[in-house]
Structure formats: C-alpha cells, structure tokens
Amino acid sequence: MTRSDSEAILGSRELARLPTDALREFRDRERAAYEAIKVRATPFNLARGKPATEQVALADQLLTAVTTSEECWAEDGTDCRNYYGSPQGLIETRRLFAPMLGAPPEQVLVANNSSLALMHDAVVYALLTGVRNGAAPWRDQYRPIRFLCPSPGYDRHFQVCEQYGIEMIPVALTGAGPDMNEVERLAADPAVKGMWCVPKYSNPTGETYSSETVARLARMRTADDFRLFWDNAYSVHHLTDTPDWLDNVLDACAAAGNPDRALVFGSTSKITFAQAGLGLFATSPTNMQWFVSRQSTRTIGPDKLNQLRHVRTLRDDAGIAAHMERQRRLLQPKFAAVTEVFAARLGGTGVATWTSPRGGYFISLDVLDGCAQRIVSLAKAAGIEVVPAGRTFPYGHDPHDRNIRIAPSFPPAREVRAAVDALATCILVASSERLLAQRGINA
C-alpha cells in the first residue's frame, strides 16, 4: 500500500478518533514506512540553526574587502592592524549597526564574533561586580538569584544560567511574547535579576513580542538591578515581505522611567559569516560606561579589521536590508518545504501543531504530550538529527515532553523535504503507538 492510499483511507479524520482496528492498521503502515526509511539510512540534519553554504557565500565580498595596507585605516585614522581605538569598536561600524539595534552609535558596542559571549560577560560582570558602580554583586545578594526564561527558548541562554547556578523559572509564551501576568507576578521577587528574551521571530516559536508586551516589560515592578537580556538575534531576518514590528525596548524602558533596564544584543552571525562575524551590544549611556569599564579589563579591544570588512561590505542599513533579502530568497523555500510536508502528512491528524514563522531560523513543532523524546530517538535511529527533545527548556526539561525544534536552513530544500517527510513518519508511528497504548494496546 502506498502512502497516498494510506492518506486516502485516513481522509481528514483525527487519529484519536479512528476506530482501534483502523488505528492499528494505520500504525502498522507507518511502521513499515519507517523501517524502509531506516534501511535507506540517509543522514539528514535538522538540528542546527546553521546557515547554508550558499548563504554564507552571499557575504564572500568580506574576503576581499581589506586586502592592502592602505585599506587597513579607519575613518578616524586608526591603523586597524595595530592596538587601540575605542573599546566600543570603530565609529563607522557602530554607525552601520545603530539603526538595526535601535540606539545611537554612542550607545553601541561592536565586539568579536559572538553575541552570546557578550551576554555571558554581562551576566558575569553583574554576578561579580554588580550592574552599576557601587551596586552589590548579584552573587552577594541571594543564593541563588533567579532568571525568568520564556520557554521554549534558546538552550545556550539557559546554559549560561546553569553554569553559574542561576535558578531558571520557565514562563509560557503566548504568541505575542511571554505570559505577562505571570512575568509581572514573578519579576516582583527581588531575587529575580534577569530575563532572557528573543523578542523578534523568537527561537524557536517564531513569535514577536507585541507592543503591549514590550511596554509591560519596560514598566513592570522589579528589583532595581533587574535586567532584560534582549537578544534581538533575528531583527532583520524576515521570511515574508511584511516584516513583523517590534517596539524599541530602549525607548520603552526610558519612557517608563527605567532607562537602564534593557541590554540589547545582536549579531551578524546569520547575516554575513557565522562565527566569523561581529557581536553587537546596545544599551543606555550609563550601562554602556559600566560594560566598557569592565570589558576594558578583559581585553584591549576587538579585532578592528573584521569591523572594516563589514562596513565596506554591508555599507549601511539599506545594504543590510538588501543583503537580508538575498538571504530570504534562499531560506524561505526551505521553511515552505517544512510546512508543506507537515500539512500534507500531519494536517488533520490532530497529533501535531507547528509554527509557520514569519522570520528567524526555526520551526517549533508540538506533538502529543509525552511523545517528543520517542520521536527524536526514532528519527535519530533513521539518520535524522534534530536537537534533543527538551533542550529548548530550562535544565533540558520539557514538562510536557512535546516540543521539537526544526532547523531547516542548512540542507538543500529537497533534503529538507525528505527529512521532514521521514520525521512525519516518526511522528505518526509514535503518535499512533501512544494512542493505542492509551487504549491498552501496546504491541
């Protein structure tokens, strides 16, 4: 029996409502399909939010942007092959990224390749020296201190907390950002010192924080050394031609009388070269002084040559937008492949929901409760890598065992299609088994 036959039999009916015999028959067909995939054992990787080779190649101009000694000089006369210049980075680079970050160049810092490192360092400086001159170090106030963690979220944010014993409190997402009633209630605890936010095309749910969410985050009652870690990693990473709108959090915090609340991060990792791009940071003037004073103890300053390369390749905000449009053309068909295959294979079955993101790098898939780990291990056994189930939650623990993050950017579209089709089979196997088990049938 072919797949289309099977789908014809299934029709639009939900798996949970199939009679037991039909469900068992369905399961057996999907099991057979799964065994066939396993035999083929074609390796596919949907685990990593990694740009495709054609995407990084869009920025190959970086490789020839600075090739002579004459090209090594910044506009203020700094020789970028040598020490010194501002620890905030070159003024022309800060000017380039200022619109993207929503802050004037004086409030922008451009660092080496990793925005995660900037977030980590801000956490470390606050833990050990406090969030401003004279403030008590976070670590001396409460043990543990706490961070609010909208979940599912970015595992590497959570790992920073875990490394330093910061207790993580998960908060549900609503489609317009975190559940703000819950956030407001929790943030009033003076031991809550921070909150991780991926406010636009969130990793992995793809949602963008609404204006109301941003305003409430800006004005809510918190400890006076509470900080929003605003990881705006996907600010210009649209997948449609009607980009989502995100309010400027620095402006919102200033308007609410909390000008130092937000630390805004960004990166060119998914604009130019991943891991060979620039990490970006913007905040209030007071916070910038705080960060630079500590960062200047850590390092004399960032690699300025790579900053020059970026200025000469991207040029200005319009240049970034044009570049991201070229990225979109490469990425969008892969996201479309995922949602098309899911719709064809899983639509109407009632065993999975998935996001159709308007930007960012991920599709968030929710399966039947208790099935995510099983599906990921079925997939793995058949050669399909997705990120371990649970990884998108604090402590790697998805309380419902239902979320799976899909990253379709790296493989070619035809491979994405094949991989997601195989993953759908894993989902149908695990789900039908689960539903049968609920009826007492385990074989």
Next chain:
Amino acid sequence: MTRSDSEAILGSRELARLPTDALREFRDRERAAYEAIKVRATPFNLARGKPATEQVALADQLLTAVTTSEECWAEDGTDCRNYYGSPQGLIETRRLFAPMLGAPPEQVLVANNSSLALMHDAVVYALLTGVRNGAAPWRDQYRPIRFLCPSPGYDRHFQVCEQYGIEMIPVALTGAGPDMNEVERLAADPAVKGMWCVPKYSNPTGETYSSETVARLARMRTADDFRLFWDNAYSVHHLTDTPDWLDNVLDACAAAGNPDRALVFGSTSKITFAQAGLGLFATSPTNMQWFVSRQSTRTIGPDKLNQLRHVRTLRDDAGIAAHMERQRRLLQPKFAAVTEVFAARLGGTGVATWTSPRGGYFISLDVLDGCAQRIVSLAKAAGIEVVPAGRTFPYGHDPHDRNIRIAPSFPPAREVRAAVDALATCILVASSERLLAQRGINA
C-alpha cells in the same frame, strides 16, 4: 653652555657627590635644557608596548591569505565561514603554535584576538565554578582570595585582580624571576590561589625565569587549586641572536606531581597584527577539558577564518622564527637607541639604572627613590608620554616611587632617541632637585 660642555664638567662623577654649588649649577643647566624642550613641545610617546607600523606591515600577507571561497576550508573539511568545528580552534592552527607553547596540539586552544581575555576568563571560571569539576569556587572559599604579583609587572594583570577584589601581594624580582623564598613562604597560604608570571623577557624588567625558579614554582607547596598564570607573551620575541632559555613549565609541573598547576598563555599580538591576531592557551588535558566546557557556554567558538590566515602566513615554527627575526631587525635599533642615550646622559651619575633587555618590549628604568612621579609629570609637560609612574605595581602603587617603564617600539628610532634624551633631562632635573632638597636647598 651646550650639553657637551655640561657633560665635560660633570665628568664621570656621581651627582650625589658633587659639591652643592656644582650641583646647583648642574641643576640650573638641566632646567634650562628642560625649558627649551618644553618650548619645542614635540610630542613623543614611549607609553605603549605598541608595534610600529613597519612591524605590523611585516604580516600584511594575512590580508590576502584567504580571499576566495575555495580558501575558506580547513584541512578537516570545515567551512570557516560557518558555525562549528572544535571550540579549541582548527587543528592546523593548534599544530602551528604547539612548539611555541610547549604542548601537544591536543592541549592547545586558539581563540580570538586577546590572550588577556583568556586569562580573565580563566580567573572568572575559577572564581565562579572552581578550577575543576566539583571544586569549590574560589570566591566561596576565602574573601578575599589572594594572588602573588611579581613586581614591577604588567598592569593589565593587576587590573583583573582589582576588578574582582582579589588581593594582590607584590613579590620582588631578582633578575632570574621572583624572589622564590618569599614566593614559597606566601604560596603556602591556602587563600593564595594564583600568581601572575611573565616568565620570559618579563614585562617590564626583561628578565627570564631561571630553571631553578621554574622548578621551585612547579614543586612548591600551595593550595591544591592554586594556578600559575604563565603569560609567556614574549616567548619568541628576542632582541639578540642568543635567545634566553626558559624551561617548559607544563613539563616541570608534571614532573613535580602538579600536572594541573600551570595555565600557559600566548598571543600573536606582537607577532602579526596587534588586536587582530590570535590568543593562545595551553595546559594539561584535565585543565583543557575544564576550560573548554566553560568556554563552550560562553561562545560557540572562535573566528576560524583568522586562524586560517595565520596558518597560511606563518606556516610552521620555522616560519614564526623567520618572521620574528624580521621583527627583531626593526626593534633592536630602538632598544639600542634608548640604552645609548641613557648611557651617554645618565652613565656614572648614579641617579638611574636601566635594563638592557635581551627580548620583549620594554626597558625598565629605576630612578632615585621618590622621583618617578615627578619625572613622569615633567616629561608629560614637555610632550613626552610614558606610562604613569606606579602603574607597573599592584594598585598602581610603587612603594619606592622609582620605576618607569619605557616602551620604544612605536616611534621611529630618531624619535626614540630624541624622546629618551628629553626624558634624561627630566631625570637629571628631578634628581638634582631631589639631591639639593636633601641638602636643604629647595629653590
């Protein structure tokens, strides 16, 4: 009266032994010379251990080492424009620097541009998470913990301690490294957790630690989570053709039964491009695992393209040596200029001693006790920048107010000569004033 007249009168006699009238006359002549320099007000900078433009230009091949997409691939097939690869850096880069660091490539990590950042991060990881899995964080054991600081030393090391409230204990240097009797006595204190060492061509004294010093550091009794911060910044930075010998500290520690004691740092900042080079780290396998696990929380990994550029430019250890020989040819005449001018102007006066370094970046000048700050401010008023007096000691406090660090690398040799000549005048003014004051003459 010209300077040579003044020197003829002075002859070889010590200033302190001049009759008061002659000393006063000498002071007045030097004061007049100083006023003439001040009127000229030619700005000179001897403050920064900064390579000259011709020195960084020696590495211009870096600019064209990776210019096509085909050249972006590492030997293990990693696309260096994209994420991933080992968090320790490319194997070919680790192999390149392994001989310089004295460790096999498996025990080498190559990071972004700043070795200071690696030292800082190692301190932070130890403060917050302990020096090994399961060890108590330094910060939870004693408040404050302490570091031994051979002095004069590198101000940026001391600043890391100051930022995190680590108490610094200065230890005198002997010409063969720190006073080891004192070090052994102090290191037995369990609150002493670290020691800063610039073991070769030390900053600023230029001395290299003897084999006995290294052996005693390796075997001395310490807390079991004590670490040597071995900043071998000048390992290949010779100024003679008979390089100093430094024992391998990792081997010495292993032989003494303390295999995890040493953290070895290096950098290409003064080999290729300053601030656009590579930071280097080598240590025991256990320590490397410790460091990488924490560093992987901070960042996905270093910029690999800059690592490829270095491999293709420097090629191998012999390539590094050949490159450093070219650096030496540019640097050596500037160091010679300093010692020639000092010998001509200050020789026999008994008011100053200076080092004639066999490598590294600095000349260390000791003047009469209590005169360093005065000399630095005289120099500054005449347009000559040297690093603020005291900066080479913990907390910026030189107990004798006598040490001045001279960095002759950046200006052209003729400017170095003029600057040091002017500085000598400042020294003679301040010293003769001081000696007269000791005789009760202040005008």
